[in-house]
Amino acid sequence: MAPVVQTINLHKxxxxxxxxxxxxxxxxxxxxxxxxxxxxxxxxxGKSTLLNxxxxxxxxxxxxxIIDGVDVSTLNDDELAELRRRIGFVFQFFNLIPRxxxxxxxxxxxxxxxxxxxxxxxxxxxxxxxxxLSERAGHNPTELSGGEQQRVxxxxxxxxxxxxxxxxxxxxxxxxxxxDMLILLLRKLNEERGVTIIMITHDLNIAxxxxxxxxxxxGRIIEETSNIAT
Amino acid sequence: MDVVDIFSYAWGGIKLRKLxxxxxxxxxxxxxxxxxxxxxxxxxxxxxxxxQFERGFALDVLTVTAGRxxxxxxxxxxxxxxxxxxxxxxxxxxxxxxxxxxxxxxxSIGISQGNKTYMxxxxxxxxxEYSTIYSTSFQLEDGSMSLNPANDSxxxxxxxxxxxxNGTILFNVGDYINLTWTTGSITKPIVKxxxxxxxxxxxxxxxxxxxxxxxxQAYIPITTAQKIFETDQVSQIQVQLVSSEQETIDSVTNSxxxxxxxxxxxxxxxxxxxxxxxxxSTVQLLLAGLAGISLLVAGIGIMNIMIVSVIExxxxxxxxxxxxMKNKTVMTIxxxxxxxxxxxxxxxxxxxxxxLSNFVTNFVFPLISTGTSxxxxxxxxxxxNIVPVLTPTVCVGAFFFGIATSVLFALYPAWRxxxxxxxxxxxxx
Ligand SMILES: Nc1ncnc2c1ncn2[C@@H]1O[C@H](COP(=O)(O)OP(=O)(O)OP(=O)(O)O)[C@@H](O)[C@H]1O
Ligand SMILES: [Mg+2]
Numbered sequence: 001m002a003p004v005v006q007t008i009n010l011h012k013x014x015x016x017x018x019x020x021x022x023x024x025x026x027x028x029x030x031x032x033x034x035x036x037x038x039x040x041x042x043x044x045x046g047k048s049t050l051l052n053x054x055x056x057x058x059x060x061x062x063x064x065x066i067i068d069g070v071d072v073s074t075l076n077d078d079e080l081a082e083l084r085r086r087i088g089f090v091f092q093f094f095n096l097i098p099r100x101x102x103x104x105x106x107x108x109x110x111x112x113x114x115x116x117x118x119x120x121x122x123x124x125x126x127x128x129x130x131x132x133l134s135e136r137a138g139h140n141p142t143e144l145s146g147g148e149q150q151r152v153x154x155x156x157x158x159x160x161x162x163x164x165x166x167x168x169x170x171x172x173x174x175x176x177x178x179x180d181m182l183i184l185l186l187r188k189l190n191e192e193r194g195v196t197i198i199m200i201t202h203d204l205n206i207a208x209x210x211x212x213x214x215x216x217x218x219g220r221i222i223e224e225t226s227n228i229a230t
Numbered sequence: 231m232d233v234v235d236i237f238s239y240a241w242g243g244i245k246l247r248k249l250x251x252x253x254x255x256x257x258x259x260x261x262x263x264x265x266x267x268x269x270x271x272x273x274x275x276x277x278x279x280x281x282q283f284e285r286g287f288a289l290d291v292l293t294v295t296a297g298r299x300x301x302x303x304x305x306x307x308x309x310x311x312x313x314x315x316x317x318x319x320x321x322x323x324x325x326x327x328x329x330x331x332x333x334x335x336x337x338s339i340g341i342s343q344g345n346k347t348y349m350x351x352x353x354x355x356x357x358x359e360y361s362t363i364y365s366t367s368f369q370l371e372d373g374s375m376s377l378n379p380a381n382d383s384x385x386x387x388x389x390x391x392x393x394x395x396n397g398t399i400l401f402n403v404g405d406y407i408n409l410t411w412t413t414g415s416i417t418k419p420i421v422k423x424x425x426x427x428x429x430x431x432x433x434x435x436x437x438x439x440x441x442x443x444x445x446x447q448a449y450i451p452i453t454t455a456q457k458i459f460e461t462d463q464v465s466q467i468q469v470q471l472v473s474s475e476q477e478t479i480d481s482v483t484n485s486x487x488x489x490x491x492x493x494x495x496x497x498x499x500x501x502x503x504x505x506x507x508x509x510x511s512t513v514q515l516l517l518a519g520l521a522g523i524s525l526l527v528a529g530i531g532i533m534n535i536m537i538v539s540v541i542e543x544x545x546x547x548x549x550x551x552x553x554x555m556k557n558k559t560v561m562t563i564x565x566x567x568x569x570x571x572x573x574x575x576x577x578x579x580x581x582x583x584x585x586l587s588n589f590v591t592n593f594v595f596p597l598i599s600t601g602t603s604x605x606x607x608x609x610x611x612x613x614x615n616i617v618p619v620l621t622p623t624v625c626v627g628a629f630f631f632g633i634a635t636s637v638l639f640a641l642y643p644a645w646r647x648x649x650x651x652x653x654x655x656x657x658x659x
Contacts, residue, residue: 057552058653078556085554095549095656099246109553111235160554 002069003030004163004196005054011062012049012219023049025219026063031164036190036197038207041216047200048168050216054198055166056083068163085113088157092169094149096141102152103128103137109159127155131185147178154185164196165189171206183209231559240566247539251571254535257528258575259582262632264521266583266625270618271590272514278615280507282436288364290474293441293497294322294467294486312493313463316452321489322469327482329472332359333464335455339411341390341448343400350390351447352409354455354464357385360443363470368443373403373430381454384409384426388434389445403428409448413460424458426450441468441499476500525631528575529639532568536643540564547647548655561648568640569633576632580625587618 012024023046031037039047052058053065056072065072067083075083089095096105103124110120128134131151141149150170157165167186171179183206189195190211199210207213208227215223231239244251296313314333322331335354340347358377361368371388386401393400401407405428414420426448435445443449456462469486471478483496540547547560595614 052653055552057656058651078558081551081554081556083554084552089552091656095545095552097546097549099242108550111239112231112550112553112555112559114231156553 003066004033004035004068005029005031005198006066007050007054007063008066009063010050010053010060010065012046012053012058013061023219024053024060027216027219027221029214029221031196031198033163033196034190034194036187036209036211037199037214038210038212039198039200039214039216040202040204040207043202045216046219047216049219051166051168051198051200055087055089056080057089085109085160086163088154088160088162088165090150090153090157090165090167090170092172094141094146094153094173096149096152096156098141101138101140102133102144102148105141105152106155106159109156113160123159124155127158128152130158130189131155145178146174147182150174150178150182151185154182154189158189158195162195164198167197167199169200169202171201171203179203179206231555236559236562237566237570240563240570243539243543243563243567244570250535250539254528254532255571255575255578257531258525258572258632258636259579261521261525261528261635262576262579262628263582263586264524265518265631266580266620266628267586267590267618268517268521269514269624269628270584270587270620271616272510272517273619273621273624274587274591274616276507276510276514277619278617279510280503282615288366288442288470289499290471291363291442291499292469292471292479292482292486293499294469295465295495295497296463296493297495314467314494315462316456316464318464319467322467322486325469325482325485325489327472327478327485328469330359330363330470331467332356332363332470333452333467334360335452335459335461335463336465337411337455337459339409339448341401342408342410347410348390348400350387351444352411352455353447353449354452354459355449356452357383357449360449360468363468364443367435369433370430371433373428375430379429379451380427381451381457382424382426383429383451385430385432385449386428387432387443387445387447387449390448391431401428401431403431411459422458441466441497474500525635529635532571532636533639533643536564536568536640537646539567540643540647543647544650544655544658547650548652548658551650551652552656557648560650561644564644564647565637565640568636568644572633572636573629575636576629579632580620580628583628584618584620591616591618 007027007029010024010027010029011022014021014023027050029050039050041047049058053060054067056065056067056075059073067087070083072080072083097108100108106127107120107124110123115123125134125137128137131154133148133151133155136144136148141152144152150173154165154170165186171182174182186197186199187209190197197210201207211227213223213225213227214221215225294314316333319331319333322328332355336351338349339352340349342348357375357379361375370385371391373385375385376383384407390401391399406425407428408423408425410421410423412419412421432443432445435443452464456464469482471482479498479500483498486494486496550560595616
């Protein structure tokens with residue numbers, strides 16, 4: 001079976017003024033459908049850079065990102081936007097829209113994708129139920145705890161039935177107990193719904209919950225391990 | 231994303247910053263209100279002026295003056311070499327299409343009563359001919375008009391008789407009044423004087439008169455006028471036509487031109503009205519243009535606020551893009567915010583503009599016109615008669631102009647928003 005995401009010799013160089021920063025220096029990675037991958041590595045090793053490229057938020061300096069067999073570099077801005085509708089993002093700082101309620105935040109990607117109002121409502125309440133937040137649907141993000149906000153963000157990321165979820169340190173801003181529950185939720189989604197998950201984390205205990213761990217250092221993959229016993 | 235969703239999302243963005251949105255809207259309100267007020271006052275003014283002129287006008291009377299017209303005389307700095315005389319009326323009476331021609335001679339004179347002197351125009355006329363040509367307006371309220379008037383006969387316009395319309399009579403039939411005027415050079419003026427006997431007072435005509443009888447003129451026999459003003463010229467010849475149709479007007483005008491060439495100018499009332507109307511329209515446009523400047527300022531305000539708003543919402547834009555929103559949708563959202571501000575601003579502005587113009591006509595204009603009640607104050611009647619008129623064209627135009635201005639000035643900020651790179655926008659603190 002063809003991988004959902006494949007990167008080939010991926011390079012990314014940022015220019016800090018006139019100084020080039022090589023954030024990625026040749027990353028080859030394949031992720032199969034239904035996989036649960038944890039990306040670990042020290043700060044500044046290029047994890048977020050890799051995730052942004054996989055999520056078509058940015059373009060590589062060199063190399064290719066292939067999503068569902070399509071070379072992302074051949075797509076224009078509009079096609080990239082459409083592609084992103086099939087990718088679910090979850091960020092460290094939640095990135096919910098503060099003036100919208102939890103359910104409106106979850107509904108937003110559906111509205112962007114042009115789903116009809118009635119279907120949107122159904123889907124939204126179903127998703128909020130799945131992350132255990134039905135009761136909080138009408139609350140604004142500021143009225144929710146960090147863990148709750150992150151669950152809203154996950155519900156939002158799942159709205160358009162994405163090919164895979166990308167999570168950049170989703171537990172970075174919540175306490176460890178809440179974090180454990182969040183990982184449980186992710187595992188459930190992965191096992192019961194077959195959602196492909198790619199997650200960056202600093203926490204090795206959390207990484208161990210994944211099926212596969214990819215270790216990055218200085219813009220390169222230095223180790224890949226599979227967790228057989230989970 | 232469909233239109234309804236885009237608009238409701240944009241509306242949410244406006245609601246977030248209520249005070250800011252209100253102040254931005256205020257700019258549009260002021261701009262549109264100024265335009266609407268000026269245009270509706272201008273339109274009201276135009277209607278009053280036109281109707282006032284039409285009252286004083288006889289549409290079937292042409293006015294012939296010597297030279298290339300008043301304007302040309304002013305430009306060349308000299309009075310015309312050419313002049314018209316009494317016997318030119320005979321020539322004009324011969325022209326087909328002419329019913330009756332009569333000559334007039336006008337001069338600015340002073341009429342004194344007590345220690346006050348009123349500056350009015352004395353018009354030398356042939357009583358019989360003039361009263362037949364202007365039979366609808368040259369009618370006596372009091373006194374009588376002899377077909378063979380005495381040399382010192384004078385007939386007064388209504389406002390020289392009862393200027394304030396409250397029974398305070400200035401001059402009455404039977405009074406003797408002194409007319410004064412100056413001759414000689416400006417440095418050595420010689421004051422002349424002649425005593426007239428009031429034989430009649432005209433009914434009130436109303437309106438403003440350029441040619442034809444008016445409430446603020448005094449009428450004396452033209453023979454007397456030529457004698458005391460020491461001239462054998464006449465100022466104008468009024469030519470009454472057999473009909474007021476354009477064909478007749480054109481054919482008589484051409485005949486006069488054929489006879490006199492460039493020595494005379496023929497003015498038809500309808501042409502005057504058209505010219506006047508178009509001058510007023512131009513002035514109105516100019517005023518609207520001035521008001522438009524305030525809208526320009528409002529537009530720049532919108533642009534400024536939108537740029538700030540785009541910067542503040544950089545992260546939000548990044549989120550929207552990460553959720554798959556296309557660049558043009560981002561742009562549309564910001565344009566919609568501007569359009570909503572423009573829409574609300576324009577609607578309120580139109581109401582305010584109408585209110586403002588009504589306020590001006592009801593409270594400001596009366597102050598102006600009571601301050602200067604003079605028998606010769608023609609302008610007062612015009613001002614106090616103005617009713618603001620908002621034409622549908624102006625209303626709809628102002629509405630869309632308000633929206634268009636906000637959208638236009640939002641183009642650049644909206645474009646900037648749409649061009650933000652998702653990763654960089656998401657990193658923005
Ligand atoms: N937009 C940018 N401009 C310049 N340099 C950047 C930019 N983004 C990242 N970098 C640099 O690229 C390198 C990799 O950054 P990246 O954010 O991918 O690291 P990370 O592994 O996610 O780190 P962390 O664990 O701290 O989030 C770092 O040295 C960083 O300073
Ligand atoms: Mg990072």
